[in-house]
Amino acid sequence: MSTAILDGVSKTYGGTTALHPTSLTLESAVVGLLGPNGAGKTTMQRLLATAMPPTTGRIVVAGHEVTGSHADRVQARRRIGYLPQEVVFPRGMTAFGFLDYIAVLKEWKDSGRRHREVRRVLELVQLDDSGSMKVTKLSGGQRRRLSIAQALLGAPELLILDEPTTGLDPEQRAALRGLLSGLPGTVLISTHQTEDVSALCDRVIVLDGGRVRFDGSVPDLLATAAGRVHLGATPTPGAVHTWKTGNGLIRSVGGQPAPDSSSVDPSVEDAYLLLRAEPQPTEGVNR
Known part of the structure; x- marks a missing residue:
């Protein structure tokens, strides 16, 4: 069963179209959302999170039509966890108090059950020994993990994360990958980190x-760049991007390889850069 469906969904602000008519089905998986600034990533996530209505189209989350009745929208929201790019923390709260506050907003009325859930998500993000600390005393990475924890409350069927690894060090990013890869349901991650x-x-x-x-x-994305990334002593003519690597050779993405260059396996970043360099379609519904 699909977790979320976008059917002809678009969003327009005044005369600017942030998201052209788009149809997608999201099933249980970890889904990465890549794109430059202003590509429509945050708009798509906010639409799925019910933070704003679409201009056109229909959205269904966990069998409930977000764009339908108020009752359906409420039921959908109970199955969604959302981490926006920026999280504002109320002043004076501890880490535990902040999560307890969010859980109350999510209608967790049983205090015993609610507190167990707060402790569970604190442990998931490795903040179980920091629950009594004031949020203002936490480091930037700890605050980011706390903001991720609030999205995990209630084990949502659709977890929407906008740039979740911002401010995390390599060990914390690796730990977050381990956590997200083991979650059931659908995880939609907007990121600029192609390695993630x-x-x-x-x-x-x-x-x-x-x-x-x-x-x-x-693998399908990588296949679009197969044979199109090269290492050599000089840049490849017509390359989309070139740079000197740590071994002194020039890495060229795209273009016509020189005779002394050799083909190398592309990365997700290489494939993304090549895709961005191709002419963009102007008509039709996104699928």
């Missing part, structure tokens, strides 16, 4: 200019 996509995601969606440019597995 290659290490974690079952599926990747590339947005650009409010349109879906790619939707498939990570």
Whole structure:
């Protein structure tokens, strides 16, 4: 069963279209959402999180139509966890108190059950020994993990994370990957970190200019760049991007390889850069 469906969904702000008509089905998997700033990633996530209504189209989450009745929208929200890019913490609260406050907003009325859930998500993000600390005393990485914890409350069927690894060190990022990879349901991650996509995601969606440019597995995305990335003593003519690597050779993405260059396995970043360099379609419904 699909966790979320977008059927012809678009969003327009005044005369600007942030998301062109898009149809997608999200099933149980970790899905990476890639794209440049202004591509429509945050707009798509906010629509799925019911934070704003679409201009056109229909959204269904866990069998409940977000764009239908108020009762359906409430039922959908109870099955969604959402981490926006910026989280504002109320002043004076402890880490435990903040999560307890969010759980109350999510209608967890039984205090004993609610507190057990708060302790559970604190442990998941490795903050179980920091629950009594004031949020203002936590480090940037700890606050980011606390914001992730609030999205995990209630084990949501659809978990929407906007740039979750911002401010995390490599060990914390690795721990988060381990956590997210073991969750049931659908995890939708918007990120600029292509290494997180290659290490974690079952599926990747590339947005650009409010349109879906790619939707498939990570190996399928890598296949689009096969034979198009080279190492050599000089840059490849016509390359999309070139840079000197740590071994002194020039890595060229795209272009016509020189005779003394050799083909190398592409990364997700290479495939993304090549995809971005291709002409963008202007018509049709995203699928």
